Amino acid sequence: MGRRLAHNMRYILNKQRKDGRKATEAHHGATKADYYHIYSDKSLKTHQDAATSFCKWADDNGINRIDQISHDVVGRYCLYLQKHGYSAWTMKAGITAINHIMVYTGHWDKKEVFTASRWNDAHKGNYDLQMKRKNRGEIMNNRRLTAAEWRKENSRLYSNNRRLIDTVRAFGLRRSEACHVSQDKYSIMANSFVECNGRLYCFVPYGKGGRPRFATCRRDMEKEMRRLYQPRIVKSIPTEMEDIKAFRDTFMKKNRENFRKNNYVFDGKVSGDLRFHIQRQEYAQVRLVEEFHDKGRNNNKQKTINEITGNITAFKAVANDLGHGRIDVLGNYLSK
CATH class of the missing domain: 1.10.150 (DNA polymerase; domain 1)
Structure with a gap:
């Protein structure tokens, strides 16, 4: 060489x-x-x-x-x-x-x-x-659909994998975060779900770039997620990366035996026809509407992404929920 x-x-x-x-x-x-x-x-x-x-x-x-x-x-x-x-x-x-x-x-x-x-x-x-x-034609074919349209066109596939798809929709998870596919990258566990001040979160130990995060549940799916999982009540959610990594250290120790036995919520043996990105896309759009409502759309510094203008703090909150932490990447999620 x-x-x-x-x-x-x-x-x-x-x-x-x-x-x-x-x-x-x-x-x-x-x-x-x-x-x-x-x-x-x-x-x-x-x-x-x-x-x-x-x-x-x-x-x-x-x-x-x-x-x-x-x-x-x-x-x-x-x-x-x-x-x-x-x-x-x-x-x-x-x-x-x-x-x-x-x-x-x-x-x-x-x-x-x-x-x-x-x-x-x-x-x-x-x-x-x-x-x-x-694969370009296949990609464009997938992108022509919204998440709701995909679920309708693939009703049997969705029905057979409803718990997985709905969990992805509710928390905006990637395939690798939801499904255990590698011993080097731990996916979500049964005790990954926590509740704080009435809001439901999913703790992702290893997201993009190996970074952990707490993904906020969509409000319209909280009832279903509480039915599927039994969230632990916590007093506070860490927000600084150093504190979130410390939470992960404790989480990993508590789940050492579960990891050894592969007691994950979902394993990696799922259909390759499942579409995760468009579910995350739907999640981003729904969560942004929630954040605009909670924080006020027009107060604070403004930001425009894909012709959508609003409170920059709301964009940052959704970017963090998706695991990017960068609001410019939201351009991939805020258009059909």
Whole structure:
């Protein structure tokens, strides 16, 4: 492998992670990419793995310096991945990592980043040089549906998995947070549900980036969740990350035997046809209406996301409930 290139790429990505820790507000998301910061350790690992794979290919093709990387080089690399059966997501990961490095080092402007669509437009008429959009039709088909429409069109699937889907809807959980799929990432337990001052919460020990959180239950689903689970009454919910991590330490100790016996609420053996993101999307929209009602929509500093304007504190509360903690990412959830 081109050790020098790989070392330089890893150094740049590590520096962006350090910058991301110091940043007060993220600027990437649905509409605005940020190639100067990396905001989680998980994202750092994804970028580093993608960069390592690229460097192996680059070394075989005589590329050992960052200034040798061009759109043509990235395009040839993506076509190599495509030819060898790698998924569109692997290609996208490689593109994103390279864009991070090229923009951060000043070799490319933000407007000059490599995209598959730009490459295809530049090579129209040459089928052999076209990057295929694998699974794109399926993705767009899923996105055309709201959560309610999906449940209606997939009534039998929803009926067979109602407890799981409704729990996801109620607390805005990811698949990995609700279903136990890895020994390294603990999902929710029977005692993950707590009640404080009349509100119901679900404690997620390991969310995005390994961060724990308390997800607030939608008010319209509290009755159903209380029927399904027996929440513990607590006097207060920690809000600072240091305190939430301390809560997790205690939670992990209390559940050591449950973890050993895999006594999770849901295991990972669920249908791949279940759609979790659109349930989280519905959750975000319902919770935002609740927060606007509770906090007042027009008081405090205002924020507009996807043409929705309201109290910035409400946006932050929903972002925290989703596990992002960054309001710009809500753009992925506040449109159909």
